[in-house]
Amino acid sequence: MRKSELAKIFTAFLLTGTVLAGCSSASEEPKEEKSAEESQEKSKDDKKDDAKLTSEAQVKAYSDMKAELEKMKEDQEVDWNKVNDIYTSELQAHVNEVNGEFSQAVEAAISGGESGDLDKDVARQLIDKVTQSYFYQVQKGFQGQAAEDLKAGKADDASKKMEEVKYLAENVFIPTAEKRDSYYELSGESSMVENINNGLSLQEEAIANSNAEDFSVYKQVTDKAIYQSYYMASNSYGEKISKAVEEGNKEELSIMQAEGYGFLQAIKGSLSGGDEAAATELNEIFSLENDPATIDAEKVNSLYTKAITGKVKGYHEKVTESLEKGEVASAREQAMEGNMFSKMLEVNIKNKLGEEKSKELFDHSKKWFEAVSSEKADEAKQHSEAILDILNQL
Template identity: 35%
Template sequence: MFKKSVLLYLLLAIGLVLAACGQSDQGSEDKSKEEETTQGNEEEKASEESGSESEEANDKEEDADFVAAYKEGKDELAKAGEGEEVDYQKVIDLYNNQLQPLVAERDGNIDQQISTALEAGKNGEMDGQVVKQIFDKLTQKVFYLTIKHEFQEIDENWGKKEEVNEEIAEAKEYYEVLKETVEKRDAAYETNMVDQIDAGFSEIEKAVENDDNLGFQLGKQVVDKTLMKTFYLAAGAVPNGYATKAAKEAEEDPDKAKVEQAEGWAFYQSISEYITKYAEEDAKIIEKNFNLETDVKELDPEAVNHAFVRGLSKVALHEYEESEEYWGEDKSAITALEGALFIDMIASDIKRMQGEDAYNTLNEQAQTYLDAVKSDEKEKAMEVLEKIEGTLNSIIEKAK
């Protein structure tokens, strides 16, 4: 299915991905010289407004082009699953000419991964269905990073309502591509993540209208962390994550199992940095099992799932530590919400391991803590925080 040299290059190109807050872009324009007359100032202002409108139109057109190129490339690569011949050169040209600028800007490693996979597919060195999954899921990661980038732009341009609303629209356009993935997980796990993300965007729009930066920060976290939950459910959750699917398929259809292993690996890339940063040993277990050099028959879905549960619990604990550290600042409320959202990511696991009542209690405590932070009730907050931390540590122990 693979030539080892190509696999090694692809894996070396991976690195540790997903910059937690996106990448800062350079692109500020030089200020024009001040005009000496009122007429000159008005002409300059009119020119700037015209340029801004033109730039916004170009941004919208570029966004549409990126999405169209992704869909066209994915459709061509999907032919491999139907036993049809794939025109890899067409996809390579499409990628190089239309998608690569965005991919390279967001993450140079992903650019190398996608390019390497496409060339390997063209040369018969990688199974076409695996190539399709790498192209599809890593481009989805780029769109996820672009949503985060738009949120960063909103923060930087706060107070410029027209610009900020344009950036919200762009973020929602990229989310529309990811929405199908969210809907699939909602159907598989009976969750309501689409509704949660819609509510997050509504909170963002309301916050912009009311000049409420904290409201924006909280709404942003709901969108971001719910997308992360989507990627976790797709990769490592039980019973419908790709780790479980690949392991079940390994004996009867190793080729299909390998494709599912690749899907799990690609989805994991969107959340790997968080787990690597705060739970390095757990991240190594996940990476080892999803690594395309690992024999899919040796993939251990329970080890993957437990590593995710431990890792995400440790991330939640870190967020609560920051919330306590930044008490009295907006960041305390933001990280309190993040802690609650990381708990929500593993809701089904907590219910399975400790029972539904235990999860409901933990969820209520997380909400109580957030409310106490927002109302500056420190004594109440610290009392409930101790209980939250105790439960999270017990979950980590149970998942060993």
Template identity: 50%
Template sequence: MNKKKHLITIFASFLMASTVLAACGGDQTTDKPEQTKQAETEGDKKETKEEVVTGTDVAKQVAAYTDMMSELAVAKDGQEVDWDTVQQKYEAGLQKGIADFNPEFDQAIQAALSAGKNGEMEPIIAVQLADKTTQSYFYQIQKVLQQEAADALGNEKQNEVNFAFEQIKFLAEKIFIPTAEKRDSYYELSGDSSLVENVNSGLSAQEEAIAAGNVEDFQVFLQVTDKSIFRSYYLAVKSYAEKMEAGAKEGKEKQELSIMQAEAWGFYQAIKGSLGGGDEAAAAQLEKLLTLNTTDPATIKAAETNALFAKTISGKIKGYYEKAPKLLAEKNIAEAKGSAMEGNMFLKMLQGQMTEKLGEEKTQAAFAEAEAWYNAIADNKPEDAKVSGNAVISTVDSLL
């Protein structure tokens, strides 16, 4: 049995195993010269890696985004934004990359900046639309880089693997972790539920797979990293729906609610394409609810958005719970494991809803079955996988 199999879980055992791995070799006493040399060497490596990332398009785009946000941030204090400067920074450092990758993202950002400048939209709303749509772009770029790293690892092109993965870690540090920290704080997530812990654990496990030259493990751990970032965007949208409903009840002005709606819409852009594959109608309805000129934010209800998310995400879970056994039957265990992990990462997204509706005991039982299902797929035990898989899907259906 592959000893790494038991690391590949989104629950406590995954994080505990990752912690143990990180601790290995770390119990040398501090007075040994070898450790000092090792620290110096690691410091040099870190500096070298940062230098490698510095000249990349990703680093330049993040720098342009940071410069833009420095200027746009003054709107939060009621100060006047220099829209021409922001537009120039966008056009010089970001527009081509975004427009080439996703013209709709570029159109949304351009429209927001233009509306903010012309007074057609409150400045802070325009800021949030530009900010969150750009973050959605960076998430999609991360997915591309992950595939590039996986392909390079499979072809034993180590320099290309390292080049792509250093950019992924750079994006995580500069873009994804700060967003995840806010969601962890809002929902009081810690331990195996923490978004930050899950992202970092996924990245660490991916890095170990790179060191071992194991593309199969890399592809599986990729799902932990990617879907933990995805989950942070999902929870961001979910949290703003809750805040809008609460704000409406408190009598907050529409402008304040519209700011939240703009933030939710921007974050939703990162994940809506994937969610459409789970339930197209529910995903489209979420888009409609979050669109400023379509829905009054005072009418948005958390229960409705939660129900729509449950439909889309449960559709994704079911899709992967069907796909993984089929891949197993085709003797494609590597892809079956990746699909199984992806299905379980989508299940992780519904943990809060499951706990609220079904209780802690039934939720943990479902996660135990999900882990058993993954292990059965990894061990090529289709009958065992069928039993555990049916139990998980039954629980998911009870949310709908």
């Protein structure tokens, strides 16, 4: 079946009422990073009780689906009914609650893979990567709940939520981050895996000390390191596709496109907050409606850089406003977010501006955070301007 026909079929699944009745369909992701719990505002304690701590069960369901789907790698028959049964009984309701579009994409991929209307490997990657995008939002929900628990003096409850985050990190996020660390040859302070683990350790320390402010700062280290792994995963498929086209190898372009698309779904709402047009274009580029042979790695990288730089600028503005209001705790958290978004561009900075400029940026970032924490607004402004000047050179 031609690629254009596959795209039309998949798009039709997403645009027509083929999903189960009663599904909650989100027409648009929030531009700011909001968890399901934050965006849907469950009513206090009763609703918190409803949010079962089911990471282990859900990851098992995901792993079982993945194991069945990966039979195709050995030219074995895939039991699509089994995949569908696992999804509908174990995951569908949870995914719908977080983002109806995620569930529609998974359902469409299962249906298309089963009928043969969608290439089976494309279907497999969509199911895998979109589900991983769902898990990213789940951890944000647990992070938000843990922060609220700690503010309310419920350290034990916060610890339970963090156990869920740690489980997801170990079984979903770190394996993805390891692949990107390897691909981009990142180690030490540049390693996404090390930053995820470092953030988790700092968060646990904050819980042990009942320090809600530090917890909110350090959760940004964990969250944005995971975010970076999704961004760099998607970006890497732009690079792999361009290389494959250049070498005349077009057999797996649609598969890689589906992987890039799936990882992007986790963060596209947030990216829109940095540059909506860039985020929209990235989604169009990786959409199955687009011919993957036309994907240009430099264009993909440029769009990601534009959106992430926009995120950094946004947090620098927020920090200034927070300091003016005397809201130091908020300013510290926003500064850490800004710094973590800057760090996402480290590879680009080194490649385009050089190692020294990269060191200069992160020296200013450290000093900016320290000045913000010490309420030295004038000093913070100087470092902020230096940071943004370097990023503007990209």
